[in-house]
Structures are given as structure tokens and as C-alpha cells.
Amino acid sequence: MTADHPKSFDLARLLAERGGERYDLHARHLNHQLPRMLRTIGFDKVYERAEGAYFWDTDGQDYLDMLAGFGVMGVGRHHPVVRKALHDVLDASLADLTRFDCPPLPGLLAEKLLAHAPHLDRVFFGNSGTEAVETALKFARYATGRPRILYCEHAFHGLTAGSLSVNGEEGFRDGFAPLLPDTAIPLGDLERLERELARGDVAGFVVEPIQGKGVHEAPPGFLRAAQDLLHRHKALLIADEVQTGIGRTGDFFAYQHEDGVEPDLVCVAKALSGGYVPVGATLGKDWIFKKVYSSMDRVLVHSASFGSNAQAMAAGLAVLAVMEEEHLVESARTTGELLRSRLAALVDSYELLHEVRGRGLMIGIEFGRPRSLGLRSRWTMLQAARKGLFAQMVVVPLLQKHRILTQVSGDHLEVIKLIPPLIIGEPEVDRFVRAFTAVMDEAHNGGGLMWDFGRTLVKQAVGSR
Ligand SMILES: Cc1ncc(COP(=O)(O)O)c(C=O)c1O
Known part of the structure; x- marks a missing residue:
């Protein structure tokens, strides 16, 4: 191959020639604190x-x-089924991302995902966890016509501006103001939730069923009670399942541990594409999507250039097949x-x-x-x-x-x-x-x-x- 195309890109050669410079390259061109930290604790393997x-x-x-x-x-890394799906999708030379057609893979992945959340109807595909959360925040605001989002102290929902506004740790927020005017409540505090809802300006409450930071779980009954309160006040329950979803906690989604919890929006990412291709997905109720995309003029009102790309979709379908086959x-x-x-x-x-x-x-x-x-x-x-x-x-x-x-x-x-x-x-x-x-x-x-x-x-x- 390289003999025929001496000037073409040769990944193996590049890695063989320059792979040894990895830590120096990061120190010079990327976040220099990463190699510094790794060297300090002897993790520079x-x-x-x-x-x-x-x-x-x-x-x-x-x-x-x-x-x-x-x-x-x-x-797991390099699962053969996911690898094969990616090889296959590349070999198929699909006409992907034309942006003016309806390719089958996103539809099929949406169908599979929704089968795990039968009370939900539609999916928006983006490219990361934070984007899945941003989507949910925007959809909640638009669908309810209200501005404010409630979130939990110590929450982590990603680090772009919107999801940072619902981050419950000062260390992440410090110096990045102004953020959105959202409000933190303690995880499990129904009284505080109700007090905030009573102000009538809340679009939704975003919550990790088990917080990634510290591994703290919402107290038993909290999600169901929060959902009832939110719905009484015409606000939405948003479950951030970016970390807890796709089987991590022993149910397909962690909110399923509790009977009767049916979030209006569910954010998914991370494990969905098997670690190969970035992906994010926001699952939601039909009426929410119908409001956001209320007319043909609004068809692109929320979209992403790489969203629904064939590699991510193929990897997602392969991952869900593996989850099923290997129980x-x-x-x-x-x-x-x-x-x-x-x-x-x-x-x-x-x-x-x-x-x-x-x-x-x-x-x-x-x-x-x-x-x-x-x-x-x-x-x-x-x-x-x-x-x-x-x-x-x-x-x-x-x-x-x-x-x-x-x-x-x-x-x-x-x-x-x-x-x-x-x-x-x-x-x-x-x-x-x-x-x-x-x-x-x-x-x-x-x-x-x-x-x-x-x-x-x-x-x-x-x-x-
Ligand atoms: C619960 C939760 N939400 C959102 C995110 C953000 O995901 P991403 O890093 O893909 O933007 C994370 C990442 O750790 C997460 O744990």
C-alpha cells in the first residue's frame, strides 16, 4: 500500500516513529497538566x-x-462484534450525512433504545453526554415555556456552558460565570423541590439516579415523589443516565430500580457506542419533540452536524446486540x-x-x-x-x-x-x-x-x- 502511495498517510509508521513522544507532545500542545499529574503520581505508563x-x-x-x-x-475494549460493525459500516461506503435524506441506522437505533424505555417515543442523537444534557435542557425550556432548571448539589452533567450551569460543584463553575440562572437543591430534598416549583418558573429537574461524584443514590421513593411534584407543577423530570445507563447499575436505566418512575427526558451517551465513536442521545416524550419541532420551518432548530452519523449508529446497534446476547x-x-x-x-x-x-x-x-x-x-x-x-x-x-x-x-x-x-x-x-x-x-x-x-x-x- 505505502509502496504504491509513498506520500499517503501511514498510521502504523507514524505511531512507530513518533509514538515515543506521547508525553512530550501533550506537555507541549495539549493540556500540560495531564502529563504533569501523571508523572507526579507515577501513572506515566x-x-x-x-x-x-x-x-x-x-x-x-x-x-x-x-x-x-x-x-x-x-x-469491554475492542469487542469483536462492535469492531466488525465498524469495519462493515466503513466497507459499505454509505452515503452518510447527506443531511437531506433519512438513513436507516438512526431510526433502527432509536427503535432499539426506546424499547428499553417504552413510555418514551423519540430520540435526538448528538455526540457526547454533555450534548445529550444540553438537548434536554433546551427541550424542557421550550416545551414548558419556562426558564429555570433545578439540579442537585454535587451533580455532574457535563462541562459545556448549559450543563455547567447545572453542575453542583464550585470547582468546576468557578471563573466561568455568567452561567444560566438555575438552582441547586440537596439530593433527596422534596420540600425544597416543592418550594422551588411553587415559584412557577421551573422547566424541569435534572438528576442522576446515582450521582457519579461520590456514588450517592437518591433516597428510596425520591424519584417517584419528585416526578409527581414536577408533573403537578407542569415541569419535567430529566434523568441523566449518561453514566448510569446501558446496564451499568444492573437495570438498563438506573431510574428503573424504582417502580413508576417515567422521566420525561432521558440522557444517554458513554457506553452506548462501545467506546469507539462519540455519541449522545436524548430520549423524550412525543409531545416534547412535537413542540420543539412544531413546524417545517423549525426542522433544524436543534441539530448537530455529526449527529446520527453511521459509525456511531452502527456501533450503538452492535453494543445493544452484545448487551442482549451476553446478558x-x-x-x-x-x-x-x-x-x-x-x-x-x-x-x-x-x-x-x-x-x-x-x-x-x-x-x-x-x-x-x-x-x-x-x-x-x-x-x-x-x-x-x-x-x-x-x-x-x-x-x-x-x-x-x-x-x-x-x-x-x-x-x-x-x-x-x-x-x-x-x-x-x-x-x-x-x-x-x-x-x-x-x-x-x-x-x-x-x-x-x-x-x-x-x-x-x-x-x-x-x-x-
Ligand atoms: C452523569 C453525567 N452526565 C454527563 C456527563 C458528560 O458526558 P461527556 O463527558 O460525554 O460530555 C458525564 C460525564 O462523566 C456524566 O457522568
Whole structure:
């Protein structure tokens, strides 16, 4: 190929020649804090290849992925069915994105998605989670004719201007004002919800059924009661299922854990396209779409140039087929319960380990103040410098010693979040629990090296103030 076309683009050659410059290229041309942060915590690895729930570095060592690319790799990396769908769609040389025809793949994917939310009728396809949320916010405002959106404290719905306006963390919002005049309420606070609704200007309430930050679930009955209140006040319930959707929590959508919850709009993205092609989808009721697209003149009033592209749609269809064939929703439920219960059984053995919570394969492990004096002084030293350093102290040896990738579940939180691919089974649960137990042993029984690293983190935290 290259012999015939010596000047044509050759990806393999480019990577072979310049792949080694990866960290320097990022430092020079992209967000320079990423390579800096990775070097600081010793995460500056070179991963070469990936499959399923694992990736491998240049020495051929395997790493267990308990992060799934922030949740996009629901069916695991390089799933053969998704890969084949993408090869097939490219080989078909479709007349995609003409923009003035009605290709079949978006219709078929919408049909499949809606089968999982039978009370909803229509889908808008965009390109990311934040775009799915932006779509819902716009549709809610237009359909109700009202301006204000309610959201939850600590919520995360994406980082573009509209979804940032419903972000419940100052750290993300700081310095980006003016945002939209939306209002935060505590997760689970029905009284506050009703008080805000009574003002008569609320278009909708956007909520993650399980918050990504800290892995906090709405209290039982809250979503149903919130829905009733919202509808009484002619406002909409918007479920953000960008992270929790597509089987993650052991139901296809997390709002389905509770009987009778039928959100007016549902936001989906991440795992829908198997981690290959960016995708976002906003599912909604017929009347909402009919209002937004109320006349032929308004046909493009909300649209996206890459929305519904054939690769994303083909990947989405393949992912939904895999979810069904491999029973991944059920698997997320049972494997998640196994992992959660085995981790929860450790709480009594380790005083720094306070709680294990979550649903399906979305699990939060929370650390807290120990009882014994020796550990307490170390804990206090970390807390005085910055909250969240102990969780970071756990994440680091999990990768460096045990080759397991996890993340701290948000800034200033002593919580680790596990969102592995839904294909993991008992061997991965065993490996994680074994490694986590070893790290907890080290933290509680001396563990000089681990606490030395804690001191390094403290110095950095204090130095960066
Ligand atoms: C609940 C939720 N909503 C929205 C988003 C934004 O998705 P994206 O990063 O694709 O814009 C995220 C991303 O983590 C999320 O967890």
C-alpha cells in the first residue's frame, strides 16, 4: 500500500516513529497538566494494547481496567462484534450525512433504545453526554415555556456552558460565570423541590439516579415523589443516565430500580457506542419533540452536524446486540453484588474503610477518620493538607503494585469509584479484592512506603496552594 502511495498517510509508521513522544507532545500542545499529574503520581505508563477488561504495557504486563474510560467501555475494549460493525459500516461506503435524506441506522437505533424505555417515543442523537444534557435542557425550556432548571448539589452533567450551569460543584463553575440562572437543591430534598416549583418558573429537574461524584443514590421513593411534584407543577423530570445507563447499575436505566418512575427526558451517551465513536442521545416524550419541532420551518432548530452519523449508529446497534446476547445487564447486577458484598465484608476489618455502596457495577468505597491514635494523626495530617489525599494514596498502589486502574470519585472526596466494563466476572472480582485487601493491610499495619507517598502528596498539595 505505502509502496504504491509513498506520500499517503501511514498510521502504523507514524505511531512507530513518533509514538515515543506521547508525553512530550501533550506537555507541549495539549493540556500540560495531564502529563504533569501523571508523572507526579507515577501513572506515566505506556500502554500498548487493550482487550476486554485489560490493557497491556510495553513490557507485556497486564492491567485490570476498573474505570472503563470513565464508563464508555461498557462492553469491554475492542469487542469483536462492535469492531466488525465498524469495519462493515466503513466497507459499505454509505452515503452518510447527506443531511437531506433519512438513513436507516438512526431510526433502527432509536427503535432499539426506546424499547428499553417504552413510555418514551423519540430520540435526538448528538455526540457526547454533555450534548445529550444540553438537548434536554433546551427541550424542557421550550416545551414548558419556562426558564429555570433545578439540579442537585454535587451533580455532574457535563462541562459545556448549559450543563455547567447545572453542575453542583464550585470547582468546576468557578471563573466561568455568567452561567444560566438555575438552582441547586440537596439530593433527596422534596420540600425544597416543592418550594422551588411553587415559584412557577421551573422547566424541569435534572438528576442522576446515582450521582457519579461520590456514588450517592437518591433516597428510596425520591424519584417517584419528585416526578409527581414536577408533573403537578407542569415541569419535567430529566434523568441523566449518561453514566448510569446501558446496564451499568444492573437495570438498563438506573431510574428503573424504582417502580413508576417515567422521566420525561432521558440522557444517554458513554457506553452506548462501545467506546469507539462519540455519541449522545436524548430520549423524550412525543409531545416534547412535537413542540420543539412544531413546524417545517423549525426542522433544524436543534441539530448537530455529526449527529446520527453511521459509525456511531452502527456501533450503538452492535453494543445493544452484545448487551442482549451476553446478558450484560444481569451480569452487571450479579457481578456487582458479588464485588460490593465482598468489599463491604472488609469494613469491619479496616478502620479507615467506612462504607461500600452503589448498585450493579457502579461502586463507591468511602474512607474516613480512623479510631486508633497512630492512624488518626496520619489521617489528620493528610486532611489538613487536602481532602481526598488518602483515596489518592490507595489509587496509586492499586495501579503501581497491583496493576489495577481506578479513580478518586471527585475532587476533595475520600471515595474511590469502581466502574469497570460490564463483562468482568469472578476472576476480576478476586483480583480486585485481593489487591484492595493488600493495600488496606499496608495502610493499617505500618506501610511506611504508602504513608511516605502520602507525605509527598501533602507537600505537593501545600505547595500548589
Ligand atoms: C452523569 C453525567 N452526565 C454527563 C456527563 C458528560 O458526558 P461527556 O463527558 O460525554 O460530555 C458525564 C460525564 O462523566 C456524566 O457522568
